[in-house]
Amino acid sequence: MKVTLLGAGAWGTAMASQAARHLQDGDVCLWSRSADQLQEIAQSGENKSYLPGINLPKNLHLEADFSAAINRLSEQDLLVVATPMSGLAETITQVLQVAKHPLNIIWLCKGLEPATALLPHQVVEREHQLHGRGLTHAYGALSGPSFAHEVGAGMPCALTVASASAQLCEIVQAAFHHDNMRVYSSDDLIGVELGGAVKNVLAIAAGIGDGLQLGLNARAAVLTRGLAEMMRLVKAAGGKSETCMGLTGVGDLILTATGDLSRNRRVGLELAAGKSLNEILASLGHVAEGVLCAAAVSDLAKRLGVDMPITAMMGEVLSSKLTPKEAVKKLMGRDPKIEA
Known part of the structure; x- marks a missing residue:
């Protein structure tokens, strides 16, 4: 399977490392809007701005082209939105505009949209109604007690993926449930998001x-x-x-x-x-x-x-x-x- 993570902050980088430790060369893609940031990561082998001191897997693919990062995925693969809550709406809108087929999408952000008090899945539903282009994507949230630096270092961790789609939960578990990370599943998206x-x-x-x-x-x-x-x-x-x-x-x-x-x-x-x-x-x-x-x-x-x-x-x-x-x-x- 392939995994694309949108956002090369601390969390996106840590979770990209977690997936890349298990998957094959090039299967895990980390996208950033900053080509300079990606060049620095490629040269140093670490994300010095957001996850210093963590050596990233060499099989991690770095991508600055947003459309290429999305459309490398099939309907059995996984897209992870690793932006802060403030960037969720914009990122999902861009995804919906360039996606060529249904995707499996999860987000890592925790919080509510300040102006509307909407939960992340409600923000996504709103943007889907506006920009969905007739495609039916599977959505969910990945959350739980975790500091990015410890995840990046491969230390023990347990998370929960929440979605109405059991298949999406299984895909997330296949991507991340290995080595020192356990991923449990839940169908209570509201409870998981509000807790976070x-x-x-x-x-x-x-x-x-x-x-x-x-x-x-x-x-x-x-x-x-x-x-x-x-x-x-x-x-x-x-x-x-x-x-x-x-x-x-x-x-x-x-x-x-x-x-x-x-x-x-x-x-x-x-x-x-x-x-x-x-x-x-x-x-x-x-x-x-x-x-x-x-x-x-x-x-x-x-x-x-x-x-x-x-x-x-x-x-x-x-x-x-x-x-x-x-x-x-x-x-x-x-x-x-x-x-x-």
């Missing part, structure tokens, strides 16, 4: 708590009550609340809220230190999806009538309506409730 969005916001909250030195008790409370918020939202949106107890919910939440490689956790730590959001984002060099989708998650919760106080407070902190300390005070001052 909400956990980023909660990781900022956990980072703020740690940055303010509120203690391990406080961190446990944030994660536990944050998980309850996630489960309520997933159920209200039409997903399965039990999905939140798996890799793409509690698993990804634990990793992102406690791992030192987490960009969202780092945002929380630096907000607690008194830095401005603009200053923090400028120093990151990479996207922190929790910042981009916090307001959208809160908007979706309001639309569905779901109470998400931790998420709501993070939205107010990120929009500079509250300081981190004020947000903690408001959360701790809420009326007592029944735990359910």
